[in-house]
Each structure stands twice: as structure tokens, then as C-alpha cells.
Amino acid sequence: MAHDKxxxxxxxxxxxxxxxxxxxxxxxxxYCIDILMQIDAVQKALDHxxxxxxxxxxxGCVTTAIRSDDAAERERVIGxxxxxxxxxRK
Amino acid sequence: MAHDKxxxxxxxxxxxxxxxxxxxxxxxxxYCIDILMQIDAVQKALDHxxxxxxxxxxxGCVTTAIRSDDAAERERVIGxxxxxxxxxRK
Amino acid sequence: MAHDKxxxxxxxxxxxxxxxxxxxxxxxxxYCIDILMQIDAVQKALDHxxxxxxxxxxxGCVTTAIRSDDAAERERVIGxxxxxxxxxRK
Amino acid sequence: MAHDKxxxxxxxxxxxxxxxxxxxxxxxxxYCIDILMQIDAVQKALDHxxxxxxxxxxxGCVTTAIRSDDAAERERVIGxxxxxxxxxRK
Numbered sequence: 579m580a581h582d583k584x585x586x587x588x589x590x591x592x593x594x595x596x597x598x599x600x601x602x603x604x605x606x607x608x609y610c611i612d613i614l615m616q617i618d619a620v621q622k623a624l625d626h627x628x629x630x631x632x633x634x635x636x637x638g639c640v641t642t643a644i645r646s647d648d649a650a651e652r653e654r655v656i657g658x659x660x661x662x663x664x665x666x667r668k
Numbered sequence: 669m670a671h672d673k674x675x676x677x678x679x680x681x682x683x684x685x686x687x688x689x690x691x692x693x694x695x696x697x698x699y700c701i702d703i704l705m706q707i708d709a710v711q712k713a714l715d716h717x718x719x720x721x722x723x724x725x726x727x728g729c730v731t732t733a734i735r736s737d738d739a740a741e742r743e744r745v746i747g748x749x750x751x752x753x754x755x756x757r758k
Numbered sequence: 759m760a761h762d763k764x765x766x767x768x769x770x771x772x773x774x775x776x777x778x779x780x781x782x783x784x785x786x787x788x789y790c791i792d793i794l795m796q797i798d799a800v801q802k803a804l805d806h807x808x809x810x811x812x813x814x815x816x817x818g819c820v821t822t823a824i825r826s827d828d829a830a831e832r833e834r835v836i837g838x839x840x841x842x843x844x845x846x847r848k
Numbered sequence: 849m850a851h852d853k854x855x856x857x858x859x860x861x862x863x864x865x866x867x868x869x870x871x872x873x874x875x876x877x878x879y880c881i882d883i884l885m886q887i888d889a890v891q892k893a894l895d896h897x898x899x900x901x902x903x904x905x906x907x908g909c910v911t912t913a914i915r916s917d918d919a920a921e922r923e924r925v926i927g928x929x930x931x932x933x934x935x936x937r938k
Contacts, residue, residue, distance in 0.1 A: 583694050583695065583697070586694050587691050587694050587695055590687055590690055590691040590694065591691060593687055594684055594687045594688055594691070597680055597683055597684045597687060598684055600680055601677050601680040601681060601684070604673050604676050604677050604680065604721075605673065605677055607673070609729075610721050610722070610724060610725035610728070610729060611725065611748050611752055613721050614718055614721055614722060614725075614752050615752065615755070617714055617717060617718050617721070618718075618752075618755060620714060621711055621714055621715075624707055624710060624711055624714075625711075627707060628704055628707050628708075629930065629933075629934055631694075631700050631703050631704055631707070632700070632704060632930070632933070633926075633930055634700060635700035635701065635704075636926045636929065636930070637926060638700070639699075639700060640914075641914055641922065641926075644910075644911055644914040644915060645914060645915055652911065656903075656906045656907060656911075658701050659906065660899065660902070660903055660906070662701055662704050662705065662708075663899075663902070663933060664899055665705070665708055719840065719843075719844055722840070722843070723836075723840055726836045726839065726840070727836060730824075731824055731832065731836075734820075734821055734824040734825060735824060735825055742821065746813075746816045746817060746821075749816065750809065750812070750813055750816070753809075753812070753843060754809055763874050763875065763877070766874050767871050767874050767875055770867055770870055770871040770874065771871060773867055774864055774867045774868055774871070777860055777863055777864045777867060778864055780860055781857050781860040781861060781864070784853050784856050784857050784860065784901075785853065785857055787853070789909075790901050790902070790904060790905035790908070790909060791905065791928050791932055793901050794898055794901055794902060794905075794932050795932065795935070797894055797897060797898050797901070798898075798932075798935055800894060801891055801894055801895075804887055804890060804891055804894075805891075807887060808884055808887050808888075811874075811880050811883050811884055811887070812880070812884060814880060815880035815881065815884075818880070819879075819880060838881050842881055842884050842885065842888075845885070845888060
């Protein structure tokens with residue numbers, strides 16, 4: 579990855595704690611709407627992590643592959659990118 | 669909530685472990701695309717939990733409120749539902 | 759539907775014109791990113807229409823069904839709602 | 849765009865007709881759930897068009913920019929890509 583991984587790991591650790599908080603809310607019979615809003619917040623935090631990883635990928639592997647003279651490798655990296663963006667949030 | 673909370677808590681615990689697995693992947697420099705696909709799997713698992721909570725909410729609070737004679741309460745519950753569905757993963 | 763349909767039809771007509779505009783952009787070789795941003799604007803406009811229709815549905819059919827004494831009909835309406843919200847933009 | 853635009857224009861024309869069909873459904877008081885499902889089908893068709901445009905963009909402009917020696921241009925193209933993917937479906 580082109581980017582520093584420490585802030586990504588840190589964000590994921592926070593998300594882990596957030597999920598634990600949602601477990602507690604369910605366990606303590608919190609109001610459904612509040613639970614749904616917390617799950618939504620977790621999903622937005624995960625979207626943010628995805629963006630960081632994708633940005634690192636574009637600056638790293640994708641840039642290297644596209645700048646190479648290996649046409650098949652260029653095609654592979656673009657195909658993979660299309661796949662992951664298509665799958666996302668489906 | 670109209671539904672049993674045990675399976676929901678169990679799913680959230682699994683998701684927590686899944687997030688921990690993604691942390692490990694980032695830490696061990698796994699391939700970006702594999703990380704993105706695991707984050708996507710976590711998002712889908714969270715979508716599933718949201719659906720369970722929403723289903724319980726519709727069968728519980730929403731049904732009770734709509735069957736009541738309190739028009740303001742009916743309006744409140746529908747407004748809240750619209751809000752949560754609109755906000756979702758935005 | 760519980761709501762007035764005229765504004766919904768009007769919004770859809772605007773969306774139709776917007777789609778025609780995107781066709782023109784593609785035909786005139788507009789920049790891909792600009793095309794993607796216009797498609798995204800159309801998607802958001804469609805989301806808005808969905809919300810209006812859903813709001814009408816909750817105030818109309820769903821409220822009537824849930825207030826009825828027909829438990830099977832109540833179940834049917836909630837199941838349909840869950841289905842449509844789950845399917846949405848998947 | 850790296851790709852042929854004819855099939856994209858054709859798809860958009862079909863989508864335009866589909867939107868017109870939804871207008872008719874609303875006008876003729878079709879069942880809300882059926883309307884919502886048709887709007888959802890239109891959105892999936894637009895997603896498909898977005899993918900085609902994005903794929904052309906990656907093979908065309910993005911590949912050219914990344915293979916160039918202009919670091920600022922490379923950065924610009926990646927930033928634009930991140931922006932459009934982040935905005936999408938928000």
C-alpha cells in the first residue's frame with residue numbers, strides 16, 4: 579500500500595469498539611431507531627476506511643501497473659478495480 | 669423490540685471479530701483489493717443486522733404506534749422511519 | 759397513494775429530460791467525469807421520488823393495513839416493505 | 849472515451865422510456881410497491897451505464913494520465929476518480 583497503515587488500523591480499532599457499543603445497546607434494549615443510527619454510523623466509518631485503502635491502492639499498485647509495459651497486467655488491475663467498485667455496497 | 673435479541677448480539681459479535689481480522693490484514697500488508705473485499709463483507713453483515721432490527725421495529729413499535737389512536741404518535745413513528753431509511757449509508 | 763401524484767409526475771418528467779441531457783453529453787463526447795456526475799444527479803433525483811412514494815405508501819396502504827384486524831394482511835404489508843427496502847439499490 | 853458510445857446512448861434511451869413508464873404508473877395510480885420496484889430497476893440500469901462510462905474512463909483518460917510524466921496530472925486524475933467514487937450513491 580502506498581499509504582501509512584497506522585491511521586487505518588487505528589480507525590478499524592475504533593470501529594471495533596463502536597460495534598461492541600452497538601452490541602451493548604441491543605443487549606440493554608435500546609430504542610431500535612437509535613440502534614439503526616449507530617449501525618449506520620459504523621457503516622459510514624467503514625466507508626471512510628475503504629476510501630483510504632482505495633486511495634492507497636490507486637497511488638500504489640494501480641499506478642505501478644498502469645505505468646508498466648505489461649498490457650495484461652494493466653488490464654488485470656483495471657478489471658479488479660471495476661469489480662471492487664461494482665461490488666461495493668451492493 | 670419485537671424480536672429475540674440473542675441472534676442479533678451474536679451476529680454483532682461475529683462482525684466485531686471480522687473487523688479485527690481486517691485490522692490484522694492491514695497490519696500484515698495484505699493486498700488492498702482483498703482488504704476492500706473484506707470491508708465490503710463486513711458492510712453486508714451490518715446490512716443484515718439492520719434488517720433484523722428494522723423488522724423487529726416494524727412488528728413492534730411501529731405496529732403499536734400505528735394501531736394507537738394518537739395521530740401525532742403515528743406521524744412521529746412514520747417520520748422517524750422515513751428519516752432512518754433516507755439516512756442509511758448515505 | 760395517500761399523497762398528491764402531480765408533483766411526483768412532474769419530478770419524473772424532469773428526470774426524463776435530465777436523462778436525455780446525459781444522452782446528449784455522451785453523444786457529444788463530454789468528459790467522462792462530468793457524465794458520471796450527471797448520472798449521479800439523476801440517481802439522487804430518483805432517490806427523492808422513491809422517498810415521496812414510500813412516504814405516501816406508509817401514510818396510505820401501510821397505515822390502513824396495520825390498523826386493520828387482518829393479521830395476515832398486516833404481515834403481508836410489513837413483509838413487502840422489508841423486501842422493497844432491502845432490494846433498494848442493491 | 850476509450851469505448852464505443854453507441855451502446856451507452858442506446859441504454860440511456862431505454863432508461864428514458866423506462867422513466868416515462870414510471871410516470872404513467874404514477875398517473876394511473878399503480879400500487880406504490882410496484883412503482884418503487886420500477887424506480888429501483890431504473891437505478892440499476894443507470895448503475896450499469898455508470899460502470900460502462902467508468903470503465904471507458906479508466907482505459908482512456910486515466911491510463912493516459914498515469915502513463916504520462918506529469919505528476920500533477922496523475923494526481924489530478926486520481927483525485928477526480930476518488931471524488932466521483934466517493935460521491936456516487938451518496
